[in-house]
Amino acid sequence: MRASHSRTVALLFTLFLVLLTVSSAPLASLSPSPAQAQEQPSRRRLGVSFRGGPAHLTFSARDLLNADAREKLASGLPQTVVMRVYAYAVGRTAPIAMSVRSCRVVYDLWEEVYRVQVASVNADRATTVSDVDEVLERCVISRRFPVGTSADYAGYRGRRVYFAVLFEFNPLSQDTVERIRRWLARPTGGRVQGEAFFGSFVSLFVNRRIGDAERVLRFRSQRVRVPR
Numbered sequence: 001m002r003a004s005h006s007r008t009v010a011l012l013f014t015l016f017l018v019l020l021t022v023s024s025a026p027l028a029s030l031s032p033s034p035a036q037a038q039e040q041p042s043r044r045r046l047g048v049s050f051r052g053g054p055a056h057l058t059f060s061a062r063d064l065l066n067a068d069a070r071e072k073l074a075s076g077l078p079q080t081v082v083m084r085v086y087a088y089a090v091g092r093t094a095p096i097a098m099s100v101r102s103c104r105v106v107y108d109l110w111e112e113v114y115r116v117q118v119a120s121v122n123a124d125r126a127t128t129v130s131d132v133d134e135v136l137e138r139c140v141i142s143r144r145f146p147v148g149t150s151a152d153y154a155g156y157r158g159r160r161v162y163f164a165v166l167f168e169f170n171p172l173s174q175d176t177v178e179r180i181r182r183w184l185a186r187p188t189g190g191r192v193q194g195e196a197f198f199g200s201f202v203s204l205f206v207n208r209r210i211g212d213a214e215r216v217l218r219f220r221s222q223r224v225r226v227p228r
Contacts, residue, residue, distance in 0.1 A: 046163060046221040053150030054097070055087060057163060057221075061140040064167045064217040070132055072170075076109045081139040082168045082213075085147050090160045090223060097148025103139035122146065140167065158228045163221040168213035 047058030064081070065073070073079050080102065087097040104117040114135050117126045129135060147163065 041164065041218040041220050044219045044221065046165075048163070048221065048224045049144065050153070050227050054153065055147045055161075055163070056144040057085065057147060058143050058145070059141075059165070059221075061165070061167050061217055061219075062136055064140050064169055064215055065136065066215070069169055069215055073105055073114070073132055073135060074107045076107050079105045080168075080170055081105070082171055083140075083142075084166045085142075085145065086164045086166075087147050087152070087161055088164060089156050090162065096156060096161070097152035099145065099147045101142075101145070105135055105139065120145075153226050156226045158226065160223045160225050162223045165217075165219055165221075167215075167217040169215040171213045173212060 044059065049056045049058075061083075082103070083101045085099050086095040088094075089096055099121055101118065101120040103119075106115045107113075108115055112130075114129050114132070115126065116129060116135060116138050118124070118138055127138065129138070153161075
């Protein structure tokens with residue numbers, strides 16, 4: 001009797017292990033691997049022109065600023081929009097060229113106007129505008145925005161490249177803002193050599209190790225061929 005009881009217990013225990021294995025298998029198959037969990041940036045069709053040497057891009061990122069963000073623009077407190085654009089050769093993870101634009105917005109509660117300070121590689125200008133649409137025009141819409149220099153693309157003529165864009169509304173790290181300002185002040189024209197701070201495509205747009213702000217928007221362009 002005791003031996004029969006022991007066999008029954010052993011059988012039940014074995015059955016329990018089998019059921020546990022079967023029931024947990026679907027859950028394991030549904031759990032994404034680290035590679036699957038990485039989210040690729042969305043794709044957008046950008047206007048790309050190489051007239052004059054470097055790439056010039058035209059695109060809009062109005063969706064960066066939702067209703068809450070637009071309310072903050074009118075709060076009277078300083079708000080910052082930072083844009084970084086990277087050029088990548090197909091098959092490479094390190095950028096071959098990049099450009100940055102920083103936009104600081106303060107709403108003047110007395111004058112009821114927006115004071116906008118825009119800094120980029122080619123310009124640093126202050127303007128006063130009357131409504132938020134004009135702020136968006138200056139801060140999240142780009143028209144023939146230059147990315148890099150002619151020399152950056154010289155070794156890639158005839159090859160395909162694409163562009164990746166990172167927008168940050170009110171970056172949480174003041175160090176990020178300061179480093180971008182220092183980068184804009186360099187006399188090298190925005191070359192990327194030795195600038196590890198800006199990262200690879202994987203760290204910026206897949207693992208997302210860079211880009212900590214109240215709102216962040218990432219997207220990449222279609223592939224285009226650099227003229228010979």
